[in-house]
Amino acid sequence: MKNLKCEYCEKEIQDGSLFCPYCGKALEGGSNEPKTTAEEVKMATPEFLDENIQTPESMQALANYRKRAGSALLYGILSLVFGCFFSGFYFPSLAMLFGAVAIILAVSTFKKGFQNKLIAAAVCGILGMIIAGFSLRQAFLDRQISQSADEVYSAELNIDLPNLSPDYSHVSSPMYGTFEELPKREFQYELNDIQSASFLNAIAEDSRWNHFPLDPELEAFLDDNFNLLLDYEGHYLFYDRTRSAFTNPADFSIYLEEYDFVLVFFDDTQNRIVIYDVYQSK
Numbered sequence: 001m002k003n004l005k006c007e008y009c010e011k012e013i014q015d016g017s018l019f020c021p022y023c024g025k026a027l028e029g030g031s032n033e034p035k036t037t038a039e040e041v042k043m044a045t046p047e048f049l050d051e052n053i054q055t056p057e058s059m060q061a062l063a064n065y066r067k068r069a070g071s072a073l074l075y076g077i078l079s080l081v082f083g084c085f086f087s088g089f090y091f092p093s094l095a096m097l098f099g100a101v102a103i104i105l106a107v108s109t110f111k112k113g114f115q116n117k118l119i120a121a122a123v124c125g126i127l128g129m130i131i132a133g134f135s136l137r138q139a140f141l142d143r144q145i146s147q148s149a150d151e152v153y154s155a156e157l158n159i160d161l162p163n164l165s166p167d168y169s170h171v172s173s174p175m176y177g178t179f180e181e182l183p184k185r186e187f188q189y190e191l192n193d194i195q196s197a198s199f200l201n202a203i204a205e206d207s208r209w210n211h212f213p214l215d216p217e218l219e220a221f222l223d224d225n226f227n228l229l230l231d232y233e234g235h236y237l238f239y240d241r242t243r244s245a246f247t248n249p250a251d252f253s254i255y256l257e258e259y260d261f262v263l264v265f266f267d268d269t270q271n272r273i274v275i276y277d278v279y280q281s282k
Contacts, residue, residue: 076120210235221252237263258280
Protein backbone atom coordinates (compact mmCIF):
# COMPACT_ATOMS: atom_id res chain seq x y z
CA MET A 1 0.00 0.00 0.00
CA LYS A 2 1.54 3.26 -1.09
CA ASN A 3 1.61 6.46 0.89
CA LEU A 4 -0.05 9.65 -0.21
CA LYS A 5 -0.11 13.17 1.16
CA CYS A 6 -3.08 14.80 2.82
CA GLU A 7 -4.40 17.56 0.61
CA TYR A 8 -4.98 19.75 3.67
CA CYS A 9 -1.98 19.33 5.98
CA GLU A 10 0.34 17.64 3.45
CA LYS A 11 1.42 14.92 5.88
CA GLU A 12 1.93 11.39 4.59
CA ILE A 13 -1.08 9.12 4.95
CA GLN A 14 -1.88 5.61 3.78
CA ASP A 15 -3.54 5.14 0.46
CA GLY A 16 -7.28 4.61 0.82
CA SER A 17 -7.68 6.62 4.02
CA LEU A 18 -11.07 8.26 4.48
CA PHE A 19 -9.78 10.73 7.06
CA CYS A 20 -6.43 12.30 7.72
CA PRO A 21 -5.18 10.94 11.09
CA TYR A 22 -3.35 14.22 11.71
CA CYS A 23 -5.79 16.99 10.88
CA GLY A 24 -8.94 14.86 10.94
CA LYS A 25 -10.43 16.14 7.72
CA ALA A 26 -12.28 13.88 5.28
CA LEU A 27 -10.40 13.03 2.13
CA GLU A 28 -11.96 13.13 -1.29
CA GLY A 29 -11.99 10.02 -3.37
CA GLY A 30 -11.61 7.78 -0.39
CA SER A 31 -14.65 5.75 -1.32
CA ASN A 32 -12.97 4.64 -4.55
CA GLU A 33 -9.91 3.40 -2.72
CA PRO A 34 -9.45 0.31 -0.56
CA LYS A 35 -11.30 0.37 2.77
CA THR A 36 -9.62 1.88 5.75
CA THR A 37 -8.56 -0.21 8.70
CA ALA A 38 -10.23 -0.14 12.13
CA GLU A 39 -7.17 1.60 13.53
CA GLU A 40 -7.49 4.38 10.97
CA VAL A 41 -11.15 4.83 11.84
CA LYS A 42 -10.23 5.06 15.53
CA MET A 43 -7.52 7.59 14.77
CA ALA A 44 -10.08 9.74 12.99
CA THR A 45 -12.45 9.98 15.97
CA PRO A 46 -12.73 13.30 17.84
CA GLU A 47 -11.70 11.58 21.10
CA PHE A 48 -8.45 10.32 19.59
CA LEU A 49 -7.74 13.66 18.01
CA ASP A 50 -8.37 15.50 21.29
CA GLU A 51 -5.92 13.24 23.14
CA ASN A 52 -3.17 12.96 20.54
CA ILE A 53 -3.05 16.13 18.50
CA GLN A 54 -1.02 18.71 20.40
CA THR A 55 -2.68 22.05 19.99
CA PRO A 56 -1.59 25.18 21.86
CA GLU A 57 -4.62 24.72 24.12
CA SER A 58 -3.79 21.10 24.97
CA MET A 59 -0.14 21.92 25.61
CA GLN A 60 -1.15 24.73 27.97
CA ALA A 61 -3.55 22.40 29.79
CA LEU A 62 -0.78 19.81 30.18
CA ALA A 63 1.54 22.47 31.60
CA ASN A 64 -1.16 23.52 34.06
CA TYR A 65 -1.67 19.92 35.24
CA ARG A 66 2.08 19.49 35.67
CA LYS A 67 2.19 22.69 37.72
CA ARG A 68 -0.72 21.54 39.90
CA ALA A 69 0.99 18.21 40.52
CA GLY A 70 4.19 19.99 41.53
CA SER A 71 2.27 22.32 43.83
CA ALA A 72 0.46 19.38 45.43
CA LEU A 73 3.77 17.66 46.19
CA LEU A 74 5.26 20.88 47.59
CA TYR A 75 2.29 21.44 49.91
CA GLY A 76 2.42 17.80 50.99
CA ILE A 77 6.11 18.04 51.88
CA LEU A 78 5.57 21.31 53.77
CA SER A 79 2.73 19.72 55.70
CA LEU A 80 4.93 16.80 56.70
CA VAL A 81 7.86 19.04 57.68
CA PHE A 82 5.76 21.48 59.72
CA GLY A 83 3.90 18.62 61.36
CA CYS A 84 7.03 16.68 62.34
CA PHE A 85 9.51 19.34 63.39
CA PHE A 86 7.46 22.14 64.93
CA SER A 87 5.21 22.28 67.97
CA GLY A 88 2.82 24.87 69.37
CA PHE A 89 -0.27 26.11 67.55
CA TYR A 90 0.99 28.13 64.58
CA PHE A 91 3.10 25.67 62.58
CA PRO A 92 0.91 22.59 63.16
CA SER A 93 -2.07 24.68 62.01
CA LEU A 94 -0.14 25.51 58.84
CA ALA A 95 0.66 21.80 58.46
CA MET A 96 -3.06 21.00 58.60
CA LEU A 97 -3.80 23.67 55.98
CA PHE A 98 -0.99 22.60 53.64
CA GLY A 99 -1.99 18.95 54.00
CA ALA A 100 -5.59 19.72 53.05
CA VAL A 101 -4.46 21.73 50.00
CA ALA A 102 -2.13 18.90 48.92
CA ILE A 103 -4.93 16.33 49.13
CA ILE A 104 -7.41 18.53 47.24
CA LEU A 105 -4.92 19.21 44.45
CA ALA A 106 -3.96 15.54 44.24
CA VAL A 107 -7.55 14.31 44.01
CA SER A 108 -8.66 16.95 41.49
CA THR A 109 -5.65 16.36 39.21
CA PHE A 110 -5.25 12.59 39.56
CA LYS A 111 -7.02 11.60 36.31
CA LYS A 112 -4.90 14.00 34.28
CA GLY A 113 -1.64 12.11 34.71
CA PHE A 114 1.39 12.46 37.01
CA GLN A 115 -0.10 9.80 39.31
CA ASN A 116 3.15 8.93 41.11
CA LYS A 117 3.80 12.52 42.09
CA LEU A 118 0.19 13.04 43.15
CA ILE A 119 0.15 9.86 45.26
CA ALA A 120 3.30 11.05 47.03
CA ALA A 121 1.69 14.45 47.61
CA ALA A 122 -1.45 12.91 49.10
CA VAL A 123 0.53 10.57 51.37
CA CYS A 124 2.72 13.42 52.65
CA GLY A 125 -0.35 15.58 53.20
CA ILE A 126 -2.19 12.87 55.13
CA LEU A 127 0.82 12.06 57.33
CA GLY A 128 1.47 15.75 57.95
CA MET A 129 -2.13 16.31 59.03
CA ILE A 130 -2.10 13.30 61.36
CA ILE A 131 1.13 14.37 63.07
CA ALA A 132 -0.02 17.99 63.22
CA GLY A 133 -3.23 16.83 64.87
CA PHE A 134 -1.23 15.22 67.68
CA SER A 135 0.90 18.37 67.97
CA LEU A 136 -2.16 20.60 68.26
CA ARG A 137 -3.63 18.32 70.90
CA GLN A 138 -0.38 18.48 72.87
CA ALA A 139 -0.23 22.26 72.48
CA PHE A 140 -3.75 22.52 73.88
CA LEU A 141 -2.77 20.36 76.86
CA ASP A 142 0.38 22.46 77.38
CA ARG A 143 -1.69 25.62 77.42
CA GLN A 144 -3.95 24.10 80.05
CA ILE A 145 -0.85 23.26 82.12
CA SER A 146 0.39 26.84 81.77
CA GLN A 147 -2.94 28.35 82.75
CA SER A 148 -3.16 26.21 85.89
CA ALA A 149 0.54 26.34 86.84
CA ASP A 150 0.02 28.83 89.67
CA GLU A 151 -2.54 26.55 91.33
CA VAL A 152 -0.43 23.41 90.85
CA TYR A 153 2.78 24.85 92.30
CA SER A 154 0.96 26.74 95.05
CA ALA A 155 -0.46 23.43 96.26
CA GLU A 156 2.74 21.40 95.81
CA LEU A 157 5.10 23.94 97.37
CA ASN A 158 2.63 25.37 99.87
CA ILE A 159 3.23 28.94 98.76
CA ASP A 160 0.71 31.60 97.85
CA LEU A 161 1.51 32.37 94.22
CA PRO A 162 -0.46 35.21 92.59
CA ASN A 163 -3.43 33.98 90.59
CA LEU A 164 -2.02 34.99 87.21
CA SER A 165 -1.50 33.55 83.77
CA PRO A 166 2.21 33.33 82.89
CA ASP A 167 3.68 36.03 80.66
CA TYR A 168 5.98 33.37 79.24
CA SER A 169 5.77 29.60 79.39
CA HIS A 170 7.64 26.65 77.96
CA VAL A 171 6.46 23.06 78.32
CA SER A 172 8.55 20.37 76.66
CA SER A 173 6.36 18.04 74.67
CA PRO A 174 6.78 14.31 75.37
CA MET A 175 6.30 13.74 71.63
CA TYR A 176 9.61 15.39 70.82
CA GLY A 177 11.52 15.05 74.08
CA THR A 178 13.51 18.08 75.13
CA PHE A 179 16.88 19.62 74.50
CA GLU A 180 19.29 18.93 77.33
CA GLU A 181 20.03 22.61 77.85
CA LEU A 182 16.38 23.52 78.47
CA PRO A 183 14.19 22.93 81.52
CA LYS A 184 11.20 20.69 81.09
CA ARG A 185 8.83 23.44 82.18
CA GLU A 186 9.31 27.16 82.67
CA PHE A 187 6.79 29.80 83.75
CA GLN A 188 7.41 33.52 84.19
CA TYR A 189 5.03 35.92 85.91
CA GLU A 190 5.18 39.71 85.79
CA LEU A 191 3.80 41.28 88.99
CA ASN A 192 2.65 44.79 89.68
CA ASP A 193 4.02 46.67 92.67
CA ILE A 194 1.15 45.69 94.96
CA GLN A 195 1.38 41.99 94.04
CA SER A 196 5.16 42.04 94.46
CA ALA A 197 4.97 43.67 97.89
CA SER A 198 2.26 41.23 98.99
CA PHE A 199 4.28 38.20 97.88
CA LEU A 200 7.44 39.53 99.53
CA ASN A 201 5.52 39.96 102.78
CA ALA A 202 4.12 36.40 102.48
CA ILE A 203 7.56 34.77 102.21
CA ALA A 204 9.35 37.03 104.68
CA GLU A 205 8.98 34.56 107.56
CA ASP A 206 9.30 31.40 105.43
CA SER A 207 12.67 29.83 106.23
CA ARG A 208 12.57 27.67 103.10
CA TRP A 209 13.40 30.68 100.95
CA ASN A 210 17.05 31.54 100.37
CA HIS A 211 18.66 34.81 99.38
CA PHE A 212 20.77 35.32 96.29
CA PRO A 213 23.47 34.59 95.33
CA LEU A 214 22.72 30.94 94.60
CA ASP A 215 24.40 28.12 96.43
CA PRO A 216 27.68 27.59 94.48
CA GLU A 217 27.07 23.88 93.89
CA LEU A 218 23.52 24.54 92.72
CA GLU A 219 24.71 27.30 90.39
CA ALA A 220 27.46 25.05 89.00
CA PHE A 221 24.95 22.25 88.40
CA LEU A 222 22.58 24.59 86.56
CA ASP A 223 25.40 26.07 84.49
CA ASP A 224 26.64 22.62 83.49
CA ASN A 225 23.26 21.21 82.50
CA PHE A 226 20.90 24.00 81.49
CA ASN A 227 20.83 27.25 79.61
CA LEU A 228 19.13 29.25 82.35
CA LEU A 229 19.21 33.02 82.63
CA LEU A 230 20.01 33.51 86.33
CA ASP A 231 20.62 37.24 86.57
CA TYR A 232 18.10 37.62 89.37
CA GLU A 233 18.19 39.31 92.72
CA GLY A 234 16.12 38.61 95.78
CA HIS A 235 14.97 35.14 96.84
CA TYR A 236 14.83 31.58 95.57
CA LEU A 237 13.17 28.35 96.67
CA PHE A 238 14.60 24.91 95.88
CA TYR A 239 12.40 21.82 96.20
CA ASP A 240 13.79 18.34 95.56
CA ARG A 241 10.95 15.96 94.73
CA THR A 242 13.16 12.87 94.95
CA ARG A 243 13.94 13.64 98.60
CA SER A 244 10.75 15.61 99.36
CA ALA A 245 13.06 18.27 100.77
CA PHE A 246 13.39 22.03 100.44
CA THR A 247 17.14 21.94 101.09
CA ASN A 248 19.99 21.54 98.64
CA PRO A 249 21.58 18.08 98.58
CA ALA A 250 25.00 17.78 100.15
CA ASP A 251 26.43 16.45 96.90
CA PHE A 252 24.98 17.37 93.50
CA SER A 253 26.75 14.41 91.88
CA ILE A 254 23.69 12.34 92.83
CA TYR A 255 21.90 14.20 90.02
CA LEU A 256 24.11 12.88 87.24
CA GLU A 257 21.51 10.40 85.98
CA GLU A 258 18.24 11.20 87.69
CA TYR A 259 16.76 14.32 89.24
CA ASP A 260 13.42 15.97 89.79
CA PHE A 261 13.24 19.41 91.35
CA VAL A 262 11.52 22.79 91.21
CA LEU A 263 13.25 26.17 91.40
CA VAL A 264 11.25 29.30 92.15
CA PHE A 265 12.95 32.68 91.79
CA PHE A 266 11.38 35.84 93.13
CA ASP A 267 13.12 39.02 92.05
CA ASP A 268 11.51 41.88 93.96
CA THR A 269 13.61 44.41 92.04
CA GLN A 270 12.05 43.30 88.74
CA ASN A 271 8.67 42.28 90.20
CA ARG A 272 9.03 38.87 88.60
CA ILE A 273 8.48 35.25 89.63
CA VAL A 274 10.13 32.51 87.57
CA ILE A 275 9.46 28.79 88.03
CA TYR A 276 11.76 26.12 86.57
CA ASP A 277 10.55 22.54 86.75
CA VAL A 278 13.45 20.23 85.89
CA TYR A 279 13.36 16.45 85.86
CA GLN A 280 15.18 13.61 84.20
CA SER A 281 14.81 9.86 84.58
CA LYS A 282 17.39 7.19 83.97
